[in-house]
Amino acid sequence: MAPVPSLPKKSLGKVLVIGGCGFLGHHIVSLLVTSSSTTSSQISVLDLHTTRNRRPESDNVAYFDGDITTLSSILPIFEKVKPDVVIHTASPTLAGGSKAMYQKVNVEGTKCVIEACQKTGVTALVYTSSASVISDNSSDLINADERWPVIPPKAQTEYYSQTKAEAEALVLAANRAPASPKLLTVSIRPATIFGPSDVQLIPAMINVYRNGQTGFQLGDNQNLFDFTYVENVAHGHLLAARALSATSQLNIKPLDHERVDGEAFFITNDSPVYFWDFARMVWKACGSTLGTEHVWVIGKDAGLALGGLLEWGFWLVGRTPKLTRRQVRYSSMTRYYDISKAKKLLGYAPIVGLQEGIERAVGWFMEEAKKEEEKKGQ
Amino acid sequence: MGLLSQLLYYSFHPNQLRSILQWKLWHEPVHTRDPAKESATLKECFKYLNMTSRSFSAVIQELNPELLVPVALFYLILRGLDTIEDDMTIPLEKKEPLLRDFYNIIEKDGWTFNGNGPNEKDRDLLVHFDAIITEFKLVKPAYQAIIKDITKKMGDGMADYANNAEHNINGVNTVEDYELYCHYVAGLVGDGLTRLFVEGGFANPALLKRPELAEAMGQFLQKTNIIRDIKEDIDDKRRFWPKEIWSKHVDKFEDLFDPKNLDAALACSSEMVLNSLRHADECLFYMAGIKDQSVFNFVAIPQSMAIATLELVFRNPKIFERNVKITKGDACELMTLSTQNLRSVCEVFQRYARRIHKKNTPKDPNFLQISMACAKIEQFIESLYPTQDPKALSLMHGTGEPDERQKKDKKAKEESASEIFYLLLAVVGTLLVISSLMVGAAWIAGARFDIAISELTNGKFFPPTDPASISAVVRQHDHGEL
Structure with missing residues (x-):
């Protein structure tokens, strides 16, 4: 097959990655450093704490501590770095924040970032949104694309997603806004990211394996689900940044059907799989040799009833059970996307396949566990 | 399977029996071949089609009349080629030129071949191949050209494989070889059929x-x-x-x-x-x-x-x-x-x-x-x-741009609201006019509204019944005029 025509190798200029020490953020920084197709004259990172996930000194990445929820904290950094491109990935994780925190970081923080961009002449802002902005967390999403409506606050049951949607709207509204017509913005909506140093999906699945609980299946496993390897998400961000850079150098506004600025894009691995098949592949990568003969299938309705009962029972004693209704819903829900728009307008195609992604991610966690063991042994 | 075992099988698998009956009873071919209108050689061709093909002969014979004969002959010609390729009793030096030249053979009047081994199940087809050639030459030239082209490509491919000693001893080596083999024996057929369909106007x-x-x-x-x-x-x-x-x-x-x-x-x-x-x-x-x-x-x-x-x-x-x-x-x-x-x-x-x-x-x-x-x-x-449907979802959540129909609905609603208003106004207006006419008529006839109103304001809602108090009331009101 002929190679996919790639955009000419272009420098993004000075790039600032906000949240560049986080899970996705540091993968974006790594890809910026190693990518042969995208170059940059200077890479800087702004994060609340810049002690973890740092690149080695030799890579010349500049690290700045700053809090995006106060403009005065980040404006001096923007003024010093003078970025051309800002990639904003900072957000509390889906499981790790309080309502107030989501509001503060995702909405207020993003407002500050936009303002800082507008005040310092940034030309491109790439925002990490979430594919969950169109999910109400109980209805299926079947081959959904960007035409699907963002769930309004009154129907959104996940506060995290609500604040991501709000922030995304702010970012997209800032595209060619009067405050700074030069600033172009784009929003990337990745679906269920996983990979090395992942803090949610893979560790949870590995735990299930370690606890010997692979013998349960909630729902009939006919539900397709998109899981996206982190490097592919990083790749999507860089493609979007390149597209914005290229657009900013045009004298005229691009046609609507080829416009990237002011648009949102879903990014996946472009290969949905049956939900439990993904989990089983993770367990297989961990070393499981089991088939499915030992699996006990709990139907969705039975699972919901059971989860509900457990939740009540544990609530009485003030704890959270291992099986919750939320888990049942998630693991029996269909949720996959059609990413034709990103393929067509960004030239996106995943660079790491699903199986390789799983193997890399699990391998990383195994390595980490080994290191821990060694530390303990000393 | 014997009849008894079949009976037993279908009594435990009624769904299977149902599907068979359904197909036999309800399947109506879009087109059916009409042997009455066929020449003797064409009838012979269909005889060989039934003989050589298990799965394709029925579907071919239900094809649109325009394509029926070209497709049937295409099948028989490739079958003939296959019968030569498959037969291990034909020596290579004889087989190779036959395969490579088969696209010319199909135009040679009267050509037949009885060099197949006695066990070759389709040997009869080649023995009577002249019938196929006769009919092939009657087909529209555009169809002939397509069939000829594919026959040449397939013959060359088969000859290459027949020549390839490696392949004959060890079978297929790489996945690429495997797909190339499948291309020669099946991919080319797909190509040829598609060209026939498009030529006939039956495919995009x-x-x-x-x-x-x-x-x-x-x-x-x-x-x-x-x-x-x-x-x-x-x-x-x-x-x-x-x-x-x-x-x-x-x-x-x-x-x-x-x-x-x-x-x-x-x-x-x-x-x-x-x-x-x-x-x-x-x-x-x-x-x-x-x-x-x-x-x-x-x-x-x-x-x-x-x-x-x-x-x-x-x-x-x-x-x-x-x-x-x-x-x-x-x-x-x-x-x-x-x-x-x-x-x-x-x-x-x-x-x-x-x-x-x-x-x-x-x-x-x-x-x-x-x-x-x-x-x-x-x-x-x-x-x-x-x-x-993203549009339906948008409507459900009340987000997104209202579309034309929605705007119309809204306008219609506004319109009907104002209609109701005018209707009510007309009713109230009519009532007012009628009442004032009645009141006016009563006043002309001498009704004392002044007395009625003052009595009402005094809290007397019912008129007095005895004549004495009636005249008292009148006197009380009229006394200024006296």
Whole structure:
């Protein structure tokens, strides 16, 4: 097959990655450093704490501590770095924040970032949104694309997603806004990211394996689900940044059907799989040799009833059970996307396949566990 | 199966019997061949078609009359070529020129061939090949050119393989070789048929711009048959599974048939199934380009059979012991579903993709890849026939731009509200006019409204009844005038 025509190798200029020490953020920084197709004259990172996930000194990445929820904290950094491109990935994780925190970081923080961009002449802002902005967390999403409506606050049951949607709207509204017509913005909506140093999906699945609980299946496993390897998400961000850079150098506004600025894009691995098949592949990568003969299938309705009962029972004693209704819903829900728009307008195609992604991610966690063991042994 | 065992079988499998009856009773061919109008040589051609083809002869004979004869002759010509290639009793130096020149032979009046070995089952076809040549020359020149072109390409491909000693001893080596072989024996047929369909105006010409779709149609059928026929082929000393695949699982090809290697053999067959399954979405795409019902049936029936066969052979240890086949009932059901429209064929593909997914096991080295391939079929079908409508979802959430109809509805509502207002105004107005007329008439007739009002304000709601108090009231009010 002929190679996919790639955009000419272009420098993004000075790039600032906000949240560049986080899970996705540091993968974006790594890809910026190693990518042969995208170059940059200077890479800087702004994060609340810049002690973890740092690149080695030799890579010349500049690290700045700053809090995006106060403009005065980040404006001096923007003024010093003078970025051309800002990639904003900072957000509390889906499981790790309080309502107030989501509001503060995702909405207020993003407002500050936009303002800082507008005040310092940034030309491109790439925002990490979430594919969950169109999910109400109980209805299926079947081959959904960007035409699907963002769930309004009154129907959104996940506060995290609500604040991501709000922030995304702010970012997209800032595209060619009067405050700074030069600033172009784009929003990337990745679906269920996983990979090395992942803090949610893979560790949870590995735990299930370690606890010997692979013998349960909630729902009939006919539900397709998109899981996206982190490097592919990083790749999507860089493609979007390149597209914005290229657009900013045009004298005229691009046609609507080829416009990237002011648009949102879903990014996946472009290969949905049956939900439990993904989990089983993770367990297989961990070393499981089991088939499915030992699996006990709990139907969705039975699972919901059971989860509900457990939740009540544990609530009485003030704890959270291992099986919750939320888990049942998630693991029996269909949720996959059609990413034709990103393929067509960004030239996106995943660079790491699903199986390789799983193997890399699990391998990383195994390595980490080994290191821990060694530390303990000393 | 004896009659008794059949009776027993169908009494425990009533669904199978139902499917068979349904097909036999309700299937109405779009077109039927009319032997009365056929020449003697054409009748002979159809005799050989029935003789040489198990699965294709029925569907060919229901084709649109425009394509019926060209397609039947195309089949017979390729069958003739195949009969020469297959026959190991013909020496190579005789076989090769025959294969390479076959595209000219089909134009030589009176050509026949009786050099096939006595055991060659289709030898009669070549013995009487002059009938086919006679009819071929009567076909429209445009169709002749297509058939001739494919015959040349296939003959050359077969001659290359016949010449290839490596191939004859060791079978197919790489996956690339395997796909090239399938291209010669099936992909080319897909190409030729597509050109015939487009020439006749029965398929979207865009199919010619996407040759990989026709190729996929052929590859999918051929690969599936190769997987199914593994036992039959090894018994005939033929090997089509590529070494590149089987060597990952066993050391020697024959080891696949040793029951103690069953796990490895199943893993190997899964990889073969995966390799075939990857064509499924392109096959559906191809079928979306067919415009004629009889042509659709002709292409869709074998495809549905193939996906069902693929499910049957997937992780099925029996393929290494004997030739497995889908049941007659299933075949009839598939034919019923494949002679309707693309949507019902998509349902067949989705059903079997899900069954393959269900049989898939993490023990399989290609577990995730198979899962992804099944999912890809489902996603492709979803792109053809979406279940969700973003517009409806937007309306449900009250987001997004209201569309024209909504705006109209809103306007109509506003309009009807003002209509009701004017209606009420008219009613109230009429009442007012009538009341004032009545009051006016009463006043002219001498009604004392002044007395009535003051009495009412004094809290006396009922008029006095005795004459004395009545005159008292009147006197009280009129006394100023006295």
